[in-house]
Amino acid sequence: MGITKTQIFDQQQNELAHFFKILGHPARIAILQYISKQNACICNDLVEEIGLAQATISQHLKELKSIGLLKGEIEGKSICYCIDIDRWNEIQENLNTFFNTTKTNCC
Amino acid sequence: MGITKTQIFDQQQNELAHFFKILGHPARIAILQYISKQNACICNDLVEEIGLAQATISQHLKELKSIGLLKGEIEGKSICYCIDIDRWNEIQENLNTFFNTTKTNCC
């Protein structure tokens, strides 16, 4: 089928899984790391840097934006993409809460 | 294409993305939470509890096992699945390292 049955899970589970899923691609990890390394806004050099087509990079950026991890601001003829630190910390906290509350040892 | 170009990323990026990807499905989140809630090994009640077919649950368990998050031990005619705490903590640390080292603020 290929369709995830989101209706049988609660909102928290779906949201958490969605965060994980967006981060679950090496290109998106690489994009975030590159922005971080530059400590600056990124433009089209991402395409050269990563080695995927411009359309593909644009698509990955869109997904990162969709969970609020990136914020983009127009700057001349290009767009400045930066990590949204507040959202970044918020998501990190969510993931840690999941890890900390989901811990058992029975074996 | 649908094929992720893993060759253009380094091992750390691919591995990190792989962890995130495995956790990026609500059924797998729900499975982990259920095991945790029970604070015990789980057997086939997972199928009833979650509401997916037995084959589907088995598949998700296999993926969680593949990154070492679950360890299974045979117990009579069923199998006891538990969270591997050491691996759990290890992965949590990896993710946190990623979050902590990938932080910038330029906008």
Place this chain on the structure above:
DNA sequence: AATTATTATCGTAATATTGCGATATAACAA
């Protein structure tokens, strides 16, 4: 206005994932 540069979107092909029924396997019970 025309050109150039940068990013977004569309359409499409290839591969991956999700989910399930059917079946196989394994261990215990009668």
Place this chain on the structure above:
DNA sequence: TTGTTATATCGCAATATTACGATAATAATT
């Protein structure tokens, strides 16, 4: 041995994801 129960695997259909070329859109430059 036969039956029962629990889990794994196979094979398939449906949907999702990844990637890219082509093209559109936008803004600066000439």
